[in-house]
Amino acid sequence: MLNFIYYPISAILWFWHKAVSLVLNPDSGISWVLAIVLLTFTIRALLVRPTVNQMRSMRRMQEFQPLMQEIRKKYANDQQKMMEETRKVQKEMGVNPIAGCLPMFVQIPVFIGLFHVLRSFNRTGTGTGQLGLSVEQNRETANYIFNATDVQSFLDARLFGVPLSAYISMPDSMYNAFQPVDFTRTNIIMVAAPLILIIVIATHMNARLSVERQKSRIASGKQKPATNDQMQMQTDMMNKMMLWFMPLTILFTGALWHIGLLFYMVSNNVWTFFQQRAVFAKMDAEEEAEIAAKKEAKRASAPKPGQRPDNPKRKGNKRKK
DSSP states (O other), rough: OOHHHHHHHHHHHHHHHHTTTTOOOOOOOOOHHHHHHHHHHEEEEEETTHHHHHHHHHHHHHHHHHHHHHHHHHTOHHHHHHHHHHHHHHHHOEEEEEEHHHHHHHHHHHHHHHHHHHHHTOOOOTTTOOOOOOHHHHHHHHTTTBBBHHHHHHOEHHHHHHHHTTOTTTGGGGGSHHHHOOOOHHHHHHHHHHHHHHHHHHHHHHHHHHHHHHHHHHOOOOSOOOHHHHHHHHHHHHIIIIIIIHHHHHHHGGGGGHHHHHHHHHHHHHHHHHHHHHHHHHHHHHHHHHHHHHHHHHHSOOOOOTOOOOOHHHHHHHHOO
């Protein structure tokens, strides 16, 4: 059903594993982890331009808010006209709310796709989405782009003695897919738990950076605060979700995530950490340049000292006389 997601994700992972294998042992856990990290960076690199456009769109949306308030008041009793005027102003200001959400929407299927591809290396389980294959069948069955040899390589790869598609809540019956079974659930927890904590803390800190920047911009007058209590409540709720709800969700669902997927999340947060700083600096520089340009244009159009303002109406009255 979602093969249009699974095949591209597995293809990118396959490419990077083959590239890394030119230098490292292809059957080692490190080579597979590096392939996952490079897949993450590839996806995020493709989303840099949409992310910058998203930031620009959000800035224009903030400038757009006063006009929105006027439109809402003017067409309070005509929803169709309100929508038409809103779209008209959005087009004039170059605001595209849907395009602004693209980076977030793209990362969701990538996460789902990688989760499924990594889980599909071990299909010996009988739960939802599992095929109930025998250990022998599983090792001889391809996984999307990966052939049987690649599947065996991934299953045999270990990181600190733990398979990369193992997870804390994995049923004991699925352990046999990884031969020899020389690890325990405690071993999985010892590797997965620190990664989960790193992801939780990094997610919170990245969200805090964004929230603190928003507050700083409001305090400096670069961004207008919410115009009413309802909008302020919505903003506060969104900030709390970013700061606390998302990290706590990761904390409680981390037991379902494979070791490989945890490395995806760690590398994703590392990329976000550096990208936010670079993009915020770029946006601040663009905003300062726009402010300086507006001031310069205003200064250029202002009358020189001692010069009377040019008044076309007054000149027209003199001609009539």
